[in-house]
Amino acid sequence: MLGGSSSLNGGIYVRGNRKDYDNWAAMGNPGWSFDDILPLFKRAENFFVKDVPEGDAPYHGTGGYFPVSHTYVTDVLPAFIEAGESLGFPYNKDYNGASQRGFSRVQVAAKRGKRYSTARAYLKPVRHRRNLHVLLNTPVSRIVIDESTKTAKGIEYLNEDGSRRFVSATREVILSAGVVASPQILMLSGIGPKKELEKHGILMLSGIGPKKELEKHGIQPIVDLPVGENLQSHAGPGGLYFSFTQKSGLFVPDLLTTDFLPELENYLKTGDGPLSSPTGFEGVAFVNTSHAADPDWPDIELLMGALTIATDGGNFYKRRIGLSDEAWETYSGLKYRGGFGVYPHPTRPKSRGKILLRSANILDHPIIIGNYFKDPDDVKITIEAIRLVLQLGEQPAFKKLGAQFYKQSLPGCRHLEQFTDEYWECHIRQFTYLHWHDGGTCKMGPPSDPGAVVDPTLRVYGVKQLRVADASIMPVMVSANCMAACIMIGEKASDLIKSSQILNTTERATAELR
Numbered sequence: 001m002l003g004g005s006s007s008l009n010g011g012i013y014v015r016g017n018r019k020d021y022d023n024w025a026a027m028g029n030p031g032w033s034f035d036d037i038l039p040l041f042k043r044a045e046n047f048f049v050k051d052v053p054e055g056d057a058p059y060h061g062t063g064g065y066f067p068v069s070h071t072y073v074t075d076v077l078p079a080f081i082e083a084g085e086s087l088g089f090p091y092n093k094d095y096n097g098a099s100q101r102g103f104s105r106v107q108v109a110a111k112r113g114k115r116y117s118t119a120r121a122y123l124k125p126v127r128h129r130r131n132l133h134v135l136l137n138t139p140v141s142r143i144v145i146d147e148s149t150k151t152a153k154g155i156e157y158l159n160e161d162g163s164r165r166f167v168s169a170t171r172e173v174i175l176s177a178g179v180v181a182s183p184q185i186l187m188l189s190g191i192g193p194k195k196e197l198e199k200h201g202i203l204m205l206s207g208i209g210p211k212k213e214l215e216k217h218g219i220q221p222i223v224d225l226p227v228g229e230n231l232q233s234h235a236g237p238g239g240l241y242f243s244f245t246q247k248s249g250l251f252v253p254d255l256l257t258t259d260f261l262p263e264l265e266n267y268l269k270t271g272d273g274p275l276s277s278p279t280g281f282e283g284v285a286f287v288n289t290s291h292a293a294d295p296d297w298p299d300i301e302l303l304m305g306a307l308t309i310a311t312d313g314g315n316f317y318k319r320r321i322g323l324s325d326e327a328w329e330t331y332s333g334l335k336y337r338g339g340f341g342v343y344p345h346p347t348r349p350k351s352r353g354k355i356l357l358r359s360a361n362i363l364d365h366p367i368i369i370g371n372y373f374k375d376p377d378d379v380k381i382t383i384e385a386i387r388l389v390l391q392l393g394e395q396p397a398f399k400k401l402g403a404q405f406y407k408q409s410l411p412g413c414r415h416l417e418q419f420t421d422e423y424w425e426c427h428i429r430q431f432t433y434l435h436w437h438d439g440g441t442c443k444m445g446p447p448s449d450p451g452a453v454v455d456p457t458l459r460v461y462g463v464k465q466l467r468v469a470d471a472s473i474m475p476v477m478v479s480a481n482c483m484a485a486c487i488m489i490g491e492k493a494s495d496l497i498k499s500s501q502i503l504n505t506t507e508r509a510t511a512e513l514r
C-alpha cells in the first residue's frame, strides 16, 4: 500500500521522548540525539495546533509536508484530563513540545479534518517528477548483491504476471519495507542469521534453492547478521471499558442511521465533527509507574478512546482487532451504549521477539514471534497501569458522566478471583491489544554491537550501497506511537544519502584533479 501503515493507521502523531533519542546516541549512534533530530521533526511538520504554550513553540515547524492538527473531540476528553489532574498528573497541552509527561489531547496527522498519510504528504506533491517511478502491487523478492564485491546492484521484483524482473541501482538500494518485511527481504537476499538462512536453503546470488543444493555448492550466506531479532512491540490489555449512563462520547449508533447525513454535510463543509475523529482516540497520557527509573521518561502510555468495543454493536471494531465471538460476547452488555476505553501499555517493553522466514518465498508471510509479556517487568508495569486506569474512572469528572467500569471477566480468566494481580495477568495474556507499533528488527548500532544490522548512517553491515530506513532500525522503541519517528527516520535517511552523494562527487572531482 502506498504510504504503508500511515495510510491505514490511527493517525495519532506522537514524536516520543527526548530521552529515547538521547539513548540511541548513547548506544553508539552519533547524529541521533534529540538535539540532532529535532530539526528533522520540525522540517517534516506543518503544525496547525493553535493553543500550544509559548515555551513549546520552538519545537514545531510550519513549512513541512506533513500536517499535524487537532481534530474533533467529545465531552470525554475534558473528563479524561480532569481525572488525570485529580490524581496529580499535569495537563500537558503539547506532549510533542518541551515535556512529554501528563494528560493531553491527541495531535493528529490531518489537515482540516482530512487524514494525511506519508503518500499524500510526500509523494502526491512530486508525483509528476520524471525521475520518480512507482510500481503498485509489485513485491520486491530480493536485493541482488554482487557476490565478489558484496555490493547491492539492484532489486528483483515479481511482476503482475509472476515473472521476475530486475531493476538496477546506479547509486544505492534503500529498503523501507517495515519491521516485518525489511528483515524478510534481507534474509531472502542472503543477509541474516546464518542458521535461519541455511534452514531455508537460501543461496547467495542465484536466488532460492534447497539446502542440499546449498551444501553441494558450499555456499554460505553473504553476510551473517542478526536480522529479524530484537523485535519490540507496544502490547497492552484491551477490554478496559467504562459505560456511561448518559449519551456521551463518540456515539457510533448515530452515525449508522440517516441522522448521520447532517454530520456528513458538516464534515464536508468544515472538516470538523465526528467524521474527523481518529477512530475515537481523543486523549493520551504519559505517566510513570512506581517502576520508572527516570521521572522525565514515562514508562507507560495510556490511550483514551471515547467509545467502547461494542458501541458500534460489533459491526467494525470487533473485526478490526480480530476478537473471537466468545470473547466479544463478554462485552455484549455494552452493545450500542456510550462509554470509553483506556488502553495502557509499557512505553519501552523489555520483552523481545523475532521475525523468522516461513519459507524462501517472498509471498509467504514471515513468522512473527511476538513474545509479548515474556519479561515479568512488562507484566508488573502493565498491572500497575491497569489499576491507574480503574482509579481514573472513579474520579468525579468521570462520575459526572455516570462512568461505570464494565466488570465482566474474560472467558479464559473466570477461574481466577477478579482483579487480583493473577487475574490481570491472565486478562493481559487473553486480551492482548497490539497497537501495531513495532520496531527493532534491523537494529541500528555501532560496529561493536553484536546485535546491530545497520550502522548509524543506516548502511547494512558488510554490504555496500544498501541502507534500511524504517521502524526496523530503532535500536530501542520510542516511547510513542511510531509514525512520527518513522517520518523523522525518512528525513534523516534523505540527509545521509544526499551527504554521501555530495561526498562521492567531491571525492571523484578531487581524484580527477590529481
Ligand SMILES: Cc1cc2nc3c(=O)[nH]c(=O)nc-3n(C[C@H](O)[C@H](O)[C@H](O)COP(=O)(O)OP(=O)(O)OC[C@H]3O[C@@H](n4cnc5c(N)ncnc54)[C@H](O)[C@@H]3O)c2cc1C
Residues within 6 Å of the ligand: 001, 002, 003, 004, 005, 006, 008, 009, 010, 011, 012, 013, 014, 138, 139, 140, 141, 176, 177, 178, 179, 181, 182, 185, 362, 435, 436, 437, 438, 469, 470, 471, 472, 480, 481, 482, 483, 484, 486
Ligand atoms: C492499524 C495500525 C494503526 C496504527 N496507528 C498508529 C497511530 O495512530 N499513530 C502512530 O504513530 N503509529 C501508528 N501505527 C504505527 C505506524 O503506522 C507504523 O509504525 C509506521 O507506519 C511504520 O512505518 P514503516 O515505514 O516502518 O513501515 P510501513 O508503514 O509498514 O511501510 C512498509 C511498506 O513496505 C511495503 N512492502 C512490504 N513488503 C514489500 C515488498 N516485498 N515489496 C515491496 N513493498 C513492500 C508495504 O506495502 C508498505 O507500504 C499504526 C499501525 C497500524 C498497522
